[in-house]
Amino acid sequence: MMRILRSLPRTHKLLLLPVATMVTVLGAHKILTTVEDARHDRQNQDTVLVPLGADTSPGVPSLSLDRAPVAEAIQLASRAMDATRDPVPLSQLPASEIVDVRYLETPNRASSDATPAGDDGPRLDDGARHLAIVIGTVASGMLAANERLVASATSYEDVSEDELELFDDGPIVLEEEIDADEPYVPEWLAYTVESGDTFAIMAQENLGMGYSEVTSLLEAMPEPELLTQWRAGDHFEYQLDEQGELLALRLMKNARDGYLIKRGDDGLDVATIERAGEATQRLYAGTISGSFARSAQSTGLTSAEVAELSHVLEKKLDFRRDTRRGDHFRVLVESDLIDGRHLDPRVLAVSYEGSRMDLTLVRNAEDNRFYTPDGESLDPAFDRYPFAGHYRISSPFNLRRHHPITGRISPHKGTDFAMPAGTPVDAPADGRVELVGNHPLAGRYIVIRHDNGYKTRYLHLSRPLVSRGDRVTRGERIAMSGNTGRSTGAHLHYEILVNDNQVDAMKVALPEHQGLTGQALADFKREAGPMLTALESGETGTRVASTDTEVAGPDDES
Template identity: 60%
Template sequence: MLRILHSLPRTHKFLLLPVATMVTVLGAQKLLTTYHDHSQSGASVESVFVPLADDAAPGVPSLAQAKTPVATAIDHASRLLDATRDKIPLSELQASEIIDLDVIDSATASTFEAPRPLPADRLAANTGARLDDGARHIAIVIGTLGSGMLAADSVSATDAQAPVADATSYEDYGIDNFDEVSFLPLEIAAQKTYVPQWKTHIVNTGETFAIMAKNELGMGYSEVLGLLDELPDPHMFTRWRAGQSFDYQVDKNGKLLTLKMMKNIRAGVLINRQEGGDLEVKAIERKGEPVQRLYAGSVSGSFARSAEATGLSSGAVTELTHLLKKKFDFRRDSRRGDDFQVLVESDMIDDETLDSRVLAVKYRGQRLDLTLVRSAMNDTFYTPDGHSLDPAFSRYPFDGSYRLSSNFNPNRKHPITGRTSPHNGTDFAMPIGTPVTAPAGGRVERSVKHYAAGRYVVIRHDNGYRTRYLHLSKALVKKGDRVEMGDRIALSGNTGRSTGPHLHYEVHVNNAPTNAMKVKLPENTRLHGDSLVAFQQHAKPMIAALESGDTGTVSVATSRHSDNGSDDG
């Protein structure tokens, strides 16, 4: 068969190759059997035999009597197979099936000689490579016949009404009315309303808000500057740290719509773009739920470590230590085994405790038995009978402990001249810039600079005492200012005639200098009348909680409660 095909002109090869391949590979008998297997129900492929007509030509039977599309196709196959055995007059070929018919008069072919089989090791390597385009074409034809579908051009005009197998689509749209189906997803997406999504930005090392706002928020430099001017605290965006984060939304063009940033769990800022395009800034303030909790422990070692062992926060321990040391010296007066109870109030926000503050404390030891309760009207601690723990006049004009470098000495002699050169104050060695605080309420008399005293401040207090502060690096008050106990009035320094950084502190009673470390100080304030009654009513549940000793969450009046009356002390 291959020799015949190779000997024919190109136009004949074009016509005969698909059919010759079909007959050679599958055989006409197999083609008929496959077709009838699909046409007759209940018959297996192995048992179907097709009856042939008495005058059927040898080789491929003819079904010319049955005018069907299949019969027509097989008739073509039979005639083409005969071409390999005998001549076919060119007059029987249709002009549409060949090209350049005038180049030959007839076509003949010799007997087909089967090619020598390939060795087994080469057969696998050549599998699939011996089928050319014609073989693939006839395979498609056979598949079409086997499924019951024929191409329209294979049906003759007389068989135009012949039934053809139903074609179908396996796409399941899931609805009955095709008109409701939109097969243009892009069109649907284009009609959706844009919904801005919240995104979170985490600040990177060295990142600036201006650059980030330009790249991710669609903001210009001038708009960023305008926004920073509107913020209650612009440092939130100009001094942020790596790891901080904020949430934001942008529109479909990538321009900022909303930005929310929290300075801490309690406070933050919300920025919204208005319809006109301007940015509106609102402060966020979250108020927590006040919760009271009782802590109890005993002294074992240092008081601070013993207090921390009860679960108190570091801030509460610091406040408690500062409070109690006004009354006694921990190193000298505290003893192992002393008991204490502390009532603390905190704000609870999202299961996090904030702003812990001591409401009441009870200390019972070998050398001290003390109960203190915070008053809501002035945030001052009082004993149950109304005595204030804060003195009317503080011994030291600063917080913390500093070395006393030179005592008060009115008879001090000058080391060189030998003359009496009184030292009317008390010197404390301290770093330059240490805050100096007012020991009591009063009014500033002087805030000037002197060649020997350096920069100095003088305060006349309400009880008639006068205090002086020399060698300051900076004064924080001016003449005529009113100050209260604990207010910052200056920063220590080393100005004037000074041998090193220190604070020179003087106390004058009846216009005469006295030893500030030994002078009798005015008595502390005390509640009287209605103020005392209101305080005791407020302190009653707190004292009961301290005496119960039941640690954990308790419910008592808080420090935010407002007492009636005023402080008569």
């Protein structure tokens, strides 16, 4: 037994010692308590009834566990001990075994086969001693269920020489052993750039990186300037391993986008970070006083949001003629909320209530265009100009133009716009590319047949961006203007053909705007419902930043 104990870990030795001591002490304590209670009550205890199982045969009780389950053994032992206080007639007991137990006036210190000199009292026979062992063993397992045993429990601080030998390998410090088993968990640390810092030096001093590793990282970075062009106040986060070498580096170029650098089996790997913010709606309300832009900004709208709002309304609203002081408007804006900042704002809906015009527009998520609540579009089906911005007409459409050298009539069947080479050219309407080529006179050119039957031609291009057979949509970039072919300067020659005949692109009647129909209209109305409700009620269901502000003097109407 001692060899087994010596081989156990130190923590197991510490746990086994009180368990073994408690079992031994409590078993003996229970027997002595029962005997003393019986003697104190001066009851006749010559005979104790010990209930046994139905299949028990006469004889001395045994320690064998296959006689009955543990729960039954506990019950039998308990009834045997209680018999000293409330004797139960034999007729009320099940099949049992009667054991003669005679209590001693003085303790027996000798074996069962010898009686000490001068002690004429009766000895505890073998059967009674065996019964005491059974009761003590069973009672020791009742510690958790018997409150009387718990109440009388105590501690024993005396330790024998043999027990001391169990701890011959020094003191036990559990905290140190537990700490040694805890795995290393890297933490994210933050670094703020100070004036004069460079990544190469910082990486060697703080990230455990060598010069060659720093060079390899800069070559692998899609935007190395994020590490080479530091500004004081910039910051990033990093993790180190137990040896103080870089595990991961998180570098954000803005609140949404950044890069994650992690150490892998083959070195440092670079991955992009794209954070998806929480879509948040904000509602702004204002009153016209002065210019529309100034009134819109007074509600809290940013310059970018005011510009988008003006672009949406100008298709139907003339800000110089149609706006009046006191007109009201509401704007529903959606943006992505990241770290408390609103990013990528977009106008969802706007309502304008004026003395000359009432207008409500809602963005359609399917094509990103604005429509009235009934699905009517404000965008024309055919743009007048195939580009954004304003450029001077250097030569208009003229079928009776005279050639500047020969003096003969030389019709000009298109409209020339003077613009720098490389200016983007856009498709004025949906259609399909019919021709892309190069001509000695026209230079590089494109021909598009549109869905309404019209054709458009673009001459003197520097570079086409589409190919024959491509499908194009209104507003899509198709080419870059240039000065190819027979041309006196950089410009765009633009033609519109109706029934294959050139017409004046600046005067021809263009198709009216088109609205949504069928399933597209049904889907739009379903999505527009909550936005229209937000405009009317001022409740978006998310975060609302609503102000009703008028930039005006004290005499102006609100």
